[in-house]
Every structure is written in structure tokens, then in C-alpha cells.
Amino acid sequence: MGANRPFLAANDAAWRNLLAATAFGRHYGPTVIAAASDSRIRAVLGPTNTGKTHLAIERMCAHSSGAMGFPLRLLAREVYDRVRAIKGDKQVALITGEERIEPPGASYLLCTAEAMPRDGGGRAFVALDEAQLSADRERGHIFTDRLLNARGREETMLLGSATLEPLVRSLLPKAEIIERPRFSTLSHAGSAKLSRLPPRSAIVAFSMEQVYSVAEMLRRFRGGAAVVMGALSPETRNRQVELFQSGEVDYIVATDAIGMGLNLDVTHVAFASLTKYDGVRRRRLNPAEMAQIAGRAGRHQRDGTFGTLAGGRRGGPVEFDEEEIYAIEEHRFAPLTKLYWREAEPRFDRLSVLIGDLESRPEVEQLTAAPEAIDLAVLKRLAEDPDIADSVRGLGLVRRFWETCQLPDFRQQGADMHSRFVSRLWQDLREGYIGADFVAARIAELDRTEGDIDTLQGRIAAIRSWAYICQRPDWVLARDEMAARARGVEARLSDALHGKLTERFVNRRTAVLMKTMGKDANLLRVALGDDGTVTVEDQKIGHLEGFRFVVDAAADQEDKRLMLAAAEKHMPQLLAERAHALIDSEFGDLAIARGKVWRGEEVIAELEAGKNASQPRLTLTKDLSALDPAYRTRLQEALDLWLERKLAPLAPLSKIEQAALDPEAGSEVRALLLTLAGRAGVVQREAAGLAHIPKEKRPFLRKLGVTIGALDVFVPMLLKPAPRQLLRAIGSDRRPVRDAMEAVIEGGKHVPAGYRRAGKQLIRVDMAEKLFRAAHEQRASAKNPRSFQIDIALPTSMGLHQENYLRLMRDAGFKASFPRQLPDNAFGPPAPINWSWRPPRKDVQPRKDNKRPAKPSEGNAFAALADLVR
Numbered sequence: 001m002g003a004n005r006p007f008l009a010a011n012d013a014a015w016r017n018l019l020a021a022t023a024f025g026r027h028y029g030p031t032v033i034a035a036a037s038d039s040r041i042r043a044v045l046g047p048t049n050t051g052k053t054h055l056a057i058e059r060m061c062a063h064s065s066g067a068m069g070f071p072l073r074l075l076a077r078e079v080y081d082r083v084r085a086i087k088g089d090k091q092v093a094l095i096t097g098e099e100r101i102e103p104p105g106a107s108y109l110l111c112t113a114e115a116m117p118r119d120g121g122g123r124a125f126v127a128l129d130e131a132q133l134s135a136d137r138e139r140g141h142i143f144t145d146r147l148l149n150a151r152g153r154e155e156t157m158l159l160g161s162a163t164l165e166p167l168v169r170s171l172l173p174k175a176e177i178i179e180r181p182r183f184s185t186l187s188h189a190g191s192a193k194l195s196r197l198p199p200r201s202a203i204v205a206f207s208m209e210q211v212y213s214v215a216e217m218l219r220r221f222r223g224g225a226a227v228v229m230g231a232l233s234p235e236t237r238n239r240q241v242e243l244f245q246s247g248e249v250d251y252i253v254a255t256d257a258i259g260m261g262l263n264l265d266v267t268h269v270a271f272a273s274l275t276k277y278d279g280v281r282r283r284r285l286n287p288a289e290m291a292q293i294a295g296r297a298g299r300h301q302r303d304g305t306f307g308t309l310a311g312g313r314r315g316g317p318v319e320f321d322e323e324e325i326y327a328i329e330e331h332r333f334a335p336l337t338k339l340y341w342r343e344a345e346p347r348f349d350r351l352s353v354l355i356g357d358l359e360s361r362p363e364v365e366q367l368t369a370a371p372e373a374i375d376l377a378v379l380k381r382l383a384e385d386p387d388i389a390d391s392v393r394g395l396g397l398v399r400r401f402w403e404t405c406q407l408p409d410f411r412q413q414g415a416d417m418h419s420r421f422v423s424r425l426w427q428d429l430r431e432g433y434i435g436a437d438f439v440a441a442r443i444a445e446l447d448r449t450e451g452d453i454d455t456l457q458g459r460i461a462a463i464r465s466w467a468y469i470c471q472r473p474d475w476v477l478a479r480d481e482m483a484a485r486a487r488g489v490e491a492r493l494s495d496a497l498h499g500k501l502t503e504r505f506v507n508r509r510t511a512v513l514m515k516t517m518g519k520d521a522n523l524l525r526v527a528l529g530d531d532g533t534v535t536v537e538d539q540k541i542g543h544l545e546g547f548r549f550v551v552d553a554a555a556d557q558e559d560k561r562l563m564l565a566a567a568e569k570h571m572p573q574l575l576a577e578r579a580h581a582l583i584d585s586e587f588g589d590l591a592i593a594r595g596k597v598w599r600g601e602e603v604i605a606e607l608e609a610g611k612n613a614s615q616p617r618l619t620l621t622k623d624l625s626a627l628d629p630a631y632r633t634r635l636q637e638a639l640d641l642w643l644e645r646k647l648a649p650l651a652p653l654s655k656i657e658q659a660a661l662d663p664e665a666g667s668e669v670r671a672l673l674l675t676l677a678g679r680a681g682v683v684q685r686e687a688a689g690l691a692h693i694p695k696e697k698r699p700f701l702r703k704l705g706v707t708i709g710a711l712d713v714f715v716p717m718l719l720k721p722a723p724r725q726l727l728r729a730i731g732s733d734r735r736p737v738r739d740a741m742e743a744v745i746e747g748g749k750h751v752p753a754g755y756r757r758a759g760k761q762l763i764r765v766d767m768a769e770k771l772f773r774a775a776h777e778q779r780a781s782a783k784n785p786r787s788f789q790i791d792i793a794l795p796t797s798m799g800l801h802q803e804n805y806l807r808l809m810r811d812a813g814f815k816a817s818f819p820r821q822l823p824d825n826a827f828g829p830p831a832p833i834n835w836s837w838r839p840p841r842k843d844v845q846p847r848k849d850n851k852r853p854a855k856p857s858e859g860n861a862f863a864a865l866a867d868l869v870r
Contacts, residue, residue, distance in 0.1 A: 003444040041151075043131075043158040043168045046180035047331045048259075048295025049304075052159040053079070055180075056127040060108065061086055063154060066125035067109040069116035069146055071133055073098070074234040078175045078263070080110040097408060098467035099487065118149045118344060126152035131160035132288075132336065134167075137252055137278065140340030141370040147171075149344070163288050165334040167366050184298040186291075188325045189305035192317070195221045199250035201268040202258060203309060204293050206276035214272055214309075215253045224506030228254035230407045235459045235494035240501060249506055259293040268296040269306045274318055280371075287327040287334075290320075317836050334861060340370035348398040349659040377415035378422050379405040388423065391430055396800040404429055407468060421465070429475060436478040439484065442466060447489045449496035453504065456497040463490045472693045485842050532602070592646060595731035597639070605639060612657040613677055613732040614650040620644050652705050652717040653681055659704055667683045667698065668692045672713070676706065680733040681718030682754055682765055688713040699737050709769035712756065728753070743767040744799045759804030771795055771805075779837055787817070787834045 044052050047297035057079060060066035070076040073096040080094040080101075093106035095115045109121065113128065120126035128150060135142040147158060148171065158168065158175070168175055194217050197203070200824030203218075203225070205211045211229060218225040226244040228237050237257075244252040244570040245265060252264065256276065275284050285293075298304025306328065308318040320328075327333055333571070341364075346357030358376050361369045372380075379402065382388050392401045404426050409418040428434045438643045446463045447529050449456070464488055472475050514670065527535045532543040542551045597618065609614040618639055620632065647654075659665055660673035672693060678682050693701075698708065705715050718724065727733040735753040738745065744767070745752075747760045755762040763771075775790050782788030795805045806816055815838070 009480055040154065040424070041156045041172055041175040042178055043160070043164070043172070043175050044178045044180060045158075045160055045162045045165050045168075047162065047182045047186075047291060049182050049298060049300070050180040050182060051183065052180060053129060056129070056157050056159055057082060057583035059155065059157060060125045060127060061125075063125040063152075064105040065123040066124045066127070066152065067111070067116060067121055067150075068127045068129060069111055069150070071113060071114040071130045071139075072234075072257075073112055074237055076110045076112055077131070077234065077238075083108055083110060083854050084166050094582055094625070098464050098470050098490075100483070113146055116146055116150060118145060120150045120152050120156070122153065124152055124154045125157070127157040127159060128153075129159045131158045132164045133160075133216075134164070134339040135336050137280075137340065137371050138373060141342035141344075141373070144339045144367065145344040147339075161288060161292070161333075162331065163333050163336045166338055167337075168638060170366050171339075171364075182331065183300055185303040185304060186295060186298060187303070187329055188320065189307040189466070191308045191310045192270065193310045194218065197222075197251065197270055197309075200266055201251055201270055202264065202266045202296060203251065203253045203270045203272055204254065204256065204258060205257060205272040207273075210272055211253050211255065212505075218251050218253065219505050222249075222251055224249050224502075225253045227254060227501050227505055230255055230257045232457070232497070233464065233494045235491055236460070236497045236501070237687055238496040239494065243502065243506070253505075256289070256293055258296055259289075263299070264296055265299060266296050267298065267302070267304055269294045269304070270309045271307070271318060272309045272798045274308070274320070282731075287324050288660075290324060291328045291333065327583070337366075338368040339366060341367040342370040342373075342376075344401075348395045348402065351379075351401075353394055353397060354398055354402060355380060355383065367844065368796065369472065374409045374415055374418060375406045378419040380417060381419045382423055382426070385423070388426065388480065396432065401426060401428060403472070410464040410468075410765075425469070433477045434469070434475060436476065436482060439466065439470065439476055439482045441803055443482070443485050443489055449492055452498050453497065456493055456500060460490060460497060461674065463493060589849060590642065592643075592726070592729040594729070597643075608731050609731070612654065613680065613727070614654040614657055615648060616643075616730050616732070647726065647730075649720075649722040650718075652715050653723070653727075654678060656681075656704055656706070656715065665700065666694075666697060667692070669697050672701075673704070673706075676713060676715070680727050680753060681715040681723075683713050685709065685711055685713055705765070709765065710772040711768065712765040714754075714765050714769075714784060718765060720764050758800060758808035759806075761800060761804040763798070763800065767798060768808060768812075771798075771800075775809065775812075775837075779835070786813075786836055788836075789832045790835050803868050811840070813838050 027805075033441055044055060045050060047855075056068060060068060061083065068076075068079060068736060070079065076094060076096055077099075080092060084092040087108055090103045092108045092110065094101040095109065095111040097114060100810075107121065113133075116128070128143065128146050129744050131143060131147055134140050134147055136143070148836070150156070158164075162179065165177060165179075165791070168177065194203075194214065203214050205214055212226060217223045219328055224415075226240040226249055228240055232240070237415065241252075241264065252258075252266070253545060258264070274290070275282055277283075288690075294304075294306035296304075297306055308320065310318075340361045343357045347353050355376075358379070359369070382401075382405065383392075392398055398854075405422055407422055407425065409415075411418070425434075428438070443463065446459045446466070448459070451459070467483065467486040467490060470479055470486050473479070476482050498870055512816070529535070534542050535538055540552055583722055589599055589603060592607070595616075596603050596606050597607065603621055605618050605620050608619055610617045615864075620636060655671050657677045660670050660677060662670075662771065665673070668689065672688055672690070675688065685708070686709075690713070705717055707714055707716055718727075719741060721737075721739060724737045724741060726740070728735070728737045734755050738748055738752050741754060741764060743764055744758070745755070745762050747757060749764050751757060751762060754764055756765055756768060758768065771794060774794055778790050779785050779788050790809075792805075800808070809816070815836050817834040819833070
């Protein structure tokens with residue numbers, strides 16, 4: 001049990017029996033090792049992608065029973081699923097530190113190296129994967145022990161790197177060495193920027209900070225990446241690997257854990273760094289370690305490449321030297337010279353004896369004492385505590401205490417912090433079992449899926465500790481129930497962590513858009529929703545406003561660039577669908593406003609000034625430039641027909657415009673018609689130039705629908721709401737328009753089209769003309785045309801106030817004379833207002849008069865009527 005063991009007499013029967021029962025004679029002398037080796041041991045050595053694990057699975061399934069040990073829980077699980085598919089659920093067991101699936105009588109055991117029986121468990125076949133990890137500082141002694149001791153009844157197989165060959169030959173001289181060549185070629189591809197990495201690439205970094213940084217950049221430039229780190233739970237790692245394997249993302253960012261047998265469809269491996277911290281110091285990877293990672297590129301017969309990531313700064317220059325490139329490409333590496341060893345079966349007489357055996361050194365030159373692992377560091381720290389040391393006495397308690405110290409440090413807190421957790425655990429274990437209620441409470445505390453990535457990682461590490469505790473056969477009451485609870489919580493936390501990683505490092509929309517840039521972009525499913533939403537493979541990239549593509553407002557700047565590129569590729573197809581739908585719907589939902597043709601909030605076309613105000617020219621938007629010419633022509637023709645129907649209310653204006661082009665109308669009439677058309681059907685009489693128009697031409701104007709009024713020349717048909725609103729909509733008349741075109745409205749700063757001022761109110765020009773004609777008719781029928789009365793019923797019914805009516809009538813040449821007020825104490829009906837008329841000057845604008853009209857006397861009918869209106 002080590003060089004420091006006291007000499008035992010040769011006639012000590014107990015020692016002789018122990019020596020005889022031990023496979024290697026306990027002192028690991030060369031002659032003893034040679035005697036223990038036989039031809040049933042096969043060492044299958046070679047680089048990655050040689051099919052070693054697949055061969056071992058085939059050999060194990062050919063035997064009646066078997067066991068395989070792996071360096072990672074997820075590898076054990078992967079092979080467990082494969083063997084279970086061949087042999088059935090009842091024949092295959094899975095045992096790891098945190099998981100135990102062990103059907104009664106199972107013949108085949110898949111496990112981690114730590115959970116693997118030292119002697120193979122009496123099975124016909126035994127295999128140890130990644131046996132070169134015997135040279136690992138942390139776990140090397142475990143692999144060395146299994147390499148030297150785990151044996152199958154019929155066949156033993158050691159799988160590993162070719163660097164292990166000299167030590168296998170010296171330690172196991174009768175073992176059969178089988179070298180397997182790599183199935184594919186691995187070649188150096190130089191350095192490349194992150195934005196130029198080929199799809200299906202793995203980027204390897206050696207710190208969490210660097211992994212996150214690279215993954216964030218890949219999310220921006222390439223849509224995202226899967227993330228694989230040792231700190232993740234196996235379930236989360238599997239989900240992330242599946243994210244990459246399924247093709248949802250084309251990149252995976254990982255630590256060197258990717259080199260431990262993960263089967264990935266990787267074509268290129270890029271190193272973000274070539275240095276790492278190995279627990280003692282930061283150092284450069286050796287060529288064998290580089291090859292183990294680079295060997296993930298290429299699979300089966302497909303060749304792979306490796307290189308570095310341009311722009312790496314931390315840890316020195318990221319460049320391979322010529323010797324490293326040659327070694328990796330040719331699979332030639334310096335052989336291992338030492339394997340780490342630690343006493344696997346120490347004595348449990350006392351803590352001091354236990355520690356002494358664990359610190360003992362081997363006597364074989366090929367073996368060297370393992371560095372102090374976390375379990376030994378915890379043991380030594382706790383042994384210095386007098387209270388703990390006094391409580392650990394006797395073989396049973398010493399053994400149980402050592403098993404407690406071997407609890408893995410899943411939280412990576414270091415020996416000091418981890419020893420505190422182990423100390424608290426020991427307080428319960430030294431008395432017997434841990435109560436189920438206590439364990440259930442601790443598990444429930446961790447069953448929370450909220451929080452960020454680091455928080456979820458911490459909870460997963462904590463629940464893995466409890467999962468390990470619950471798997472121990474004699475630590476927890478209701479072990480199976482508590483173990484199931486712990487696995488359930490770990491699964492939920494892993495799902496939440498996977499979701500957080502995907503949310504942070506995967507932009508599914510950008511990932512889909514990156515695929516649209518490839519050669520097979522036309523094979524992707526592009527859809528245009530009824531609401532104008534544009535999707536690529538069900539990922540929204542934007543929407544169409546009319547025929548203009550608008551990028552999703554939630555996208556960042558890099559996404560917008562990609563979306564515009566994707567939209568440009570698929571825009572002809574999308575616009576053709578939209579054009580076809582518009583034509584089929586006969587443009588029922590289109591509208592004209594602000595000089596444009598709209599469909600809801602979407603602009604379809606713009607209206608430009610044509611030869612005539614009533615006939616604007618329709619121009620499709622520039623966004624339709626990508627539309628197929630045939631569709632564009634068809635759409636243009638259909639929209640022209642639609643516009644012609646929509647402009648029907650402007651037929652009176654069009655009639656005037658056409659008449660203005662008729663030479664037979666005469667230059668004076670043509671000038672008036674052009675002025676009238678230019679002012680959208682209404683022009684003040686002073687600006688109409690009526691003095692130059694012969695009277696015989698006025699019937700011609702009336703046939704065109706033109707009314708020559710006392711103050712205005714206008715087209716009554718154009719004073720209706722429909723043509724007025726349409727004129728404003730097409731941009732021919734920019735003045736405000738009333739929806740109902742009421743007869744009289746309150747005045748404001750701007751005069752709406754078709755109205756004129758009447759004091760503080762506004763009156764429609766045709767209604768004003770109606771008042772003027774009524775006044776002239778009453779003047780003509782009066783006995784004295786120079787002093788006559790006007791019926792106030794008509795202006796009152798229109799809602800025109802007295803003072804505003806007086807101003808309007810004065811503009812038309814009418815003047816009101818109010819009677820004298822009755823003296824005090826005199827009663828009688830109010831005297832009527834007398835009116836007179838004098839034709840206003842036609843060649844100048846009406847004079848502005850700021851004088852307020854005379855206030856009518858009390859009792860006047862107009863005053864009473866005004867009060868009623870108010």
C-alpha cells in the first residue's frame with residue numbers, strides 16, 4: 001500500500017493472503033506487473049476519429065456481459081443509449097456520480113471512470129475510454145488504477161491516444177497493441193476572422209469570459225452559437241450540442257471539454273487561445289492536447305481543418321508554429337513518460353494512516369505520485385480540526401469520512417469553501433443517515449428557475465452535489481425518492497439554463513437570415529401574411545407597407561443589414577403576391593390622401609401633377625422596382641383604371657379644363673376657364689376678368705356649369721363635399737376642406753375652399769349668391785327700388801348672424817338703414833329696416849371696413865332672431 005508501509009514479516013498469514021488476492025502485488029514492481037498481464041488485454045490506440053469507441057461497443061455487445069468507463073457523464077449516457085437500443089432496457093445499467101439506472105441483473109454497465117468497478121465487476125468484457133487521462137493532474141490516478149486493475153474475464157480493451165503506447169508496453173508487456181489510423185485528413189487552415197469562419201465550426205476558448213465574448217459576437221454576426229463548458233450540467237450540454245447538431249446554429253463555442261469524445265458534425269476547429277490555466281499556472285497547450293481538440297474537426301470519411309481565430313490577444317499570440325502543425329497533421333507526439341498514481345485501497349486504521357497511504361509514492365518508475373486532489377486537500381484540512389478528528393475513530397468511521405471527503409466540488413469553490421460543506425455534511429453522516437425531510441428541503445430551495453446564467457449555473461452545481469449525495473447507498477433515507485427529486489430539479493434547472501443560453505447567444509432570426517445568403521436560399525420558406533408580415537422559416541423579419549419593405553423595429557443594426565439583404569433576395573416574389581392580391585381585390589380598400597394612394601397605412605403609389613388638375617398622373621412607388629415587369633405593368637394599368645373611377649366626382653372640373661382647350665371658346669373665355677380650373681372651381685369676380693368677356697359668351701359658360709355671381713364666379717357642382725375633399729386629397733387644392741360643406745360656419749384664420757368671409761362667419765359662395773339673388777328679387781318687386789325691405793328668414797335659417805349678414809350684404813352693394821328708436825314710454829311694433837343698393841366696383845377688391853355695424857334697436861326682429869340663434 002505504498003513505500004512508507006511498515007515491513008510485515010513474511011510469515012504473517014494475513015499479509016500473505018492479502019498479497020495473493022491483489023492483482024499487482026501492492027508494491028507495483030515491474031516483475032509483478034509483467035506476471036499480471038496477459039494476451040487478453042488489447043490497447044487500441046490512435047488519434048481522434050478512428051472509431052475506437054465504436055469498436056469497443058461492438059466488442060462488448062458480442063460478449064455475454066461487459067463494462068465501460070468514460071471520462072464524462074455525458075459520454076457514458078450517450079453510449080448507454082446506444083447499447084440500450086441494442087440489448088434492451090433491462091440488460092443495461094448506467095452509473096455515474098449523480099445518476100444510477102441499475103435494473104436487477106443488468107449485464108452491461110456504462111459508467112464514469114470513478115464509478116467503474118476496480119476489478120471490472122467480474123464481467124466478460126471491460127473497456128476504459130480515453131486511457132491517456134492517466135496523465136491528467138486532477139483525475140489521472142483514477143484512470144491509472146483502472147488501467148492497471150480493471151479486467152474482463154475474457155477481454156480487456158484500453159482506448160486512448162498513441163502517446164500512451166510506451167507506457168502500456170512497459171506496464172503491460174503482454175498487452176496487444178492495435179493502432180488505428182484516422183478515417184479522415186486533418187489539415188491546417190491558418191488564421192481567420194470570426195466573421196469569416198466557415199459554417200459548422202467550433203471555436204475553442206479557455207475561460208468563461210472568452211467563451212461568452214466569442215458567443216456574443218457570433219450572435220451579432222452569424223445568428224448565434226451553442227455553448228459547451230465544463231461548468232454546465234450534462235443535460236444542458238446535451239441540449240446545447242443538439243442545438244448545433246440539428247443545424248439551428250452553425251457554430252459552437254466550447255472549452256477544451258469538447259475534446260473528450262463529443263461526437264459533433266464539425267468541419268473546422270478554431271482556437272481562440274493556445275494557452276490555459278491548468279490549476280497551477282498558465283501554460284501553452286502541448287501538441288497532443290491541441291490535436292485532441294483539433295481532432296473534433298471532420299467525421300468518418302469527411303476531412304476537417306483547424307486553425308486560429310484572428311484577433312486573439314489574451315494569452316499571447318494565437319498562432320501555431322511549424323512543429324505543432326506538423327505534429328497535429330501527422331499525429332506525431334511526444335510519448336507520455338509518467339502516469340499519475342495514488343493508493344486506491346488505503347488503510348482505514350486511523351486518519352493519519354489514511355493520509356499517509358494516500359500520500360505514498362509508487363516504486364515503479366513509470367508512475368509518479370498524483371498532485372494533491374481536492375478530496376485529499378479536504379481530508380487534510382478537516383483532519384486538523386480536533387472536534388472532527390476526535391469523532392473519526394475506527395475502520396468504519398474513517399472509511400465513511402473518506403467517502404464523504406470524496407464528494408466532488410461541483411461548485412468549483414476550492415478546498416477551503418468545499419471543506420466547509422463537507423464538514424457540515426459529516427455532522428449528519430457520522431450519526432447515520434441524513435433525514436429525508438432535511439434533504440427534501442435543501443432540494444426544494446434550489447428548485448427555482450428564475451435568475452441569470454450565472455445564478456442558474458450555481459444552482460445546478462449545488463443540486464449536482466445533492467444528486468451525488470442521494471446516490472450513495474447508505475447516506476440518505478428514502479434514497480430513491482430523494483434521488484429522483486434531485487434529478488428532476490436538475491432537469492428543470494438545465495432546461496432553464498439552456499433557455500437562457502439560447503436567449504443570450506442565439507438570434508434565431510439572424511441565423512435563419514444567414515442561411516438565406518447561401519446558395520440554397522430559394523429553398524427556404526418565405527411567407528407573406530395577410531397583415532403584411534414577412535417571415536423566413538417562421539421568423540419575422542419585417543412587414544410590407546404597401547410595396548415597401550420595413551425592417552422589424554425590434555432588430556439591432558446588424559440584423560437590419562441582414563434583413564434588408566434577405567428582403568432584397570425575396571422581394572420580387574413577395575411583391576408579386578401583393579400585386580396579385582391587390583388586383584384580385586379590385587382595390588376596394590385603397591384611398592387617396594395627401595397626394596398618395598394608400599392601403600391602410602401603406603403607400604401604394606404617388607400622384608403627380610398632370611396636364612390638368614382633375615387628371616393627376618399615378619406613379620408606382622420606388623419600392624416596386626424589384627417587381628417583375630409584367631406584374632408592374634399589369635398593376636399600373638389596374639391602378640389607372642381604379643383612379644379614373646375614383647376621380648369621377650371631378651367631372652365638372654374636367655369639363656371646364658377640356659373647354660379651356662377649345663379654340664372656338666375664344667381667348668377671353670379660355671382665360672377665365674383656365675383661371676377657374678387653376679383655382680379649383682371658385683374665383684372672385686374681381687379676378688375673373690368678366691369685363692373682357694362678351695355677353696353672348698355667358699350662355700356658353702352656363703352650359704359648362706359656371707355661375708357668375710355677384711361676388712364670385714364658381715362651379716356649384718364642385719362645392720359639394722366629395723369633389724372638394726377629392727381635390728385636396730390629390731393635391732390640387734391645399735386649402736382646408738369641410739367634411740359636410742355646411743352653408744354657414746364660424747370664421748377662423750384660414751378660409752376653407754368654397755367659402756368667403758361674412759364678418760366673423762364664413763358662408764359658402766353659392767349660399768351667399770342665393771342671399772344676393774333673394775335680395776335683388778325683393779328689390780325688383782318693391783314699389784321704391786331705392787328703399788326696400790328684405791326678408792330675414794333666409795339668412796336666419798342659414799344661421800347667419802345679423803352683424804355678419806350686414807357685412808356680407810354690404811360687400812355686394814346693399815346698405816341697411818335702421819329706423820329711429822322709439823322714445824321712452826312709447827310702445828309699438830319695430831319699424832322695418834330699409835335697404836338700398838348700389839353696384840359695387842368690379843375692378844377692385846372690396847374695401848376692408850373695420851367699422852362695426854350699427855347696433856339694431858331693441859325690439860328689432862333681427863335682434864330677437866339673433867338672440868334665439870344664440
